[in-house]
Amino acid sequence: MPKLLSETAGSSSCCIFRVPQSLVEINEKAYKPRIVSIGPYHHGQEHLMMIEDHKWRFLRHLLSRKQDPSGTLSLCFRAVANLEMNIRECYSETNEFTSHDFVEMMVLDGCFIIELFCKFTRLVDKDPNDPIFKMNWIIPFLMRDLLKLENQIPFRVLQSLFDILALNSGISLAWLTLKFFSYMLERPASVLDKASTFDGKHLLDLVRLSFCPTDNRERPRDERRDTFLRFVQPAEKLHRAGIKFKTRNNKDSFLDIKFTNGVLRIPPLPMDDFISSFFLNCVAFEQCYGHCPKYITDYTTFLGGLIHTPTDAGFLSDHKIIENFFGTDEEVACFFTNVGKDVAFEIRRSYLSKLIEDVNEYYWNDWHVRWASLRHKYFDSPWSGISVLAAIFLLILTTIQAAFAVISYIRPSNNS
DSSP states (O other): OOOOOOOTTTTTTTOOOOOOOOHTOOOOOOOOOGOOOOOTTTTOOOGGGGGGHHHHHHHHHHHTTOOOOOHHHHHHHHHHHHHHHHHTBBBBBBOOOHHHHHHHHHHHHHHHHHHHHHHTTTTTTTOOOOOHHHSTTHHHHHHHTTTOOOOOOOHHHHHHHHTOOOOSSOOOOOHHHHHHHTTTOOOHHHHHEEEEEESSSHEEEHHHTTTTOOOOOOOOOOOOOOSSSOOOHHHHHHHHHEEEEEEOSSSSSTTEEEEEETTEOOOOOSSSSSHHHHHHHHHHHHHHOSSSSSHHHHHHHHHHHHHHHHHHHHHHHHHSSSSSSSHHHHHHHHHHHHHHOOOOOOOSSSTTTTHHHHHHHHOOOHHHHHHHHHHHHHHSSSHHHHHHHHHHHHHHHHHHHHHHHHHHHHHHHOOO
């Protein structure tokens, strides 16, 4: 049963929300954890109990590497207890956990995440028969669950525990986080090297920020023009209007879209179940948290504009912009159609607003449309192109022949 919306839900400190019901009704499975609960929202649910015993096992493993396990655990409890009020304010709903139960949950969940990251990235040894790693299906499900908005704990909790449990490895928790998720979202070394500069509110936000421009301030509304800014047309329509689609080689971020001289360059997107879940939860976070730019919302809404039909999805796949591991073209089109439903999108604040304006200007230019129509009609295949060139060649020959006929007619007249 949903609890009351807390009085601090609109503050910058509140960053972990229940997903709005309007979004849940469209795709409930994307927002609910499948095998592990993290934090208070899904704590104790029967279908998530499978991992609970493993949390305690991972905690024992983590503490066993310390000279004073009991003392280290006490330090963890005290550190989290000192943050309790601040942690509670991070959640948009009130909860009825006692102080002891709340702190214990934070310590247990936080230590489980840290130990999971360390074992997976081989910073510490793991049992070769550990079922968490031995059963191939578990890690992908854990990764998806750990990036669900309702399944978060504040990053400052993880950081406090990480500092106490110091691994003497010289790496940051942010680096470790991105390294873990690189299994599903491959990130280049250049991004990992900048990990410590990302000030994420929780795991979902940290991974989200790793794709965003470094200037992460809220963008002011673009007031350059008072005229209504149309949204981008579907990919097939843009193509017929003469706009070319090419992949942009940027492994740092799929957000880096460019449009110049009639060419739309988009970094390739590996579309699968993980990235779709990540997108939906990022959009939900950006819809609820009013203190950050909406980069993922802007991006997914833009793609939703490009992909109206399965034909549009297939077109982008053919151009290597979408690497489809998700399903059929129909399923890809359905996803991007739904991702923008019931989502607040302010086009003039979008980081893509200027690009959309430029694309529209090109699209609605009559000369571009007519030239593209001519090109598609007469040059859409090598044979049709050859036919047109042959016709032009014959026309030139006919013109030359007519010119010589006129000249030969005029010269005798002049001689007489």
